Amino acid sequence: MEAKAQARYVRVTPMKARRVVDLIRGKQAPQAIATLEFAPQAASEPVLKVVQSAIANARVKAAAASEAFDERTLVIQEAYVDEGPTLKRFRPRAQGRAYRIRKRTAHITVVVGPAEKKDGSQAAAKGGTR
Secondary structure: OOEEEEEEEEOOOHHHHHHHHHHHOOOEHHHHHHHHHOOOOOOHHHHHHHHHHHHHHHHHHHHHOOOOOOHHHEEEEEEEEEEOOOEEEEEEOHHHOEEEEEEOOEEEEEEEEEOOOOOHHHHHHOOOOO
16 A cells, blocks of 8 residues: 655755655665665755655555554655745845845655565566566
């Protein structure tokens, strides 16, 4: 059962957040949490919160459906960062000029779900490989 979590309008640039999200895409949930906890980037904190929220959402969905839940079976199926609105500020510069500062925001999305089984039938259903 898939579960999704989103953090919107996070005050981190999308490029910096994408560097962190690329570290965890496709990993198992406990491994992704451990990676994010020790990642030196500042963007790892909001990404960690989104991953933990997605895992909690999966737990609630499993409880509502009366299914067994094991966090270790979850995998980060999708993780992406979209650009949010940019806050525009101005700084004074030399000779009376103004310099625009762009404070960028990001929307972070993480989807977790059970690990898919590796067999040939799934590759054939998606078009297969050459």
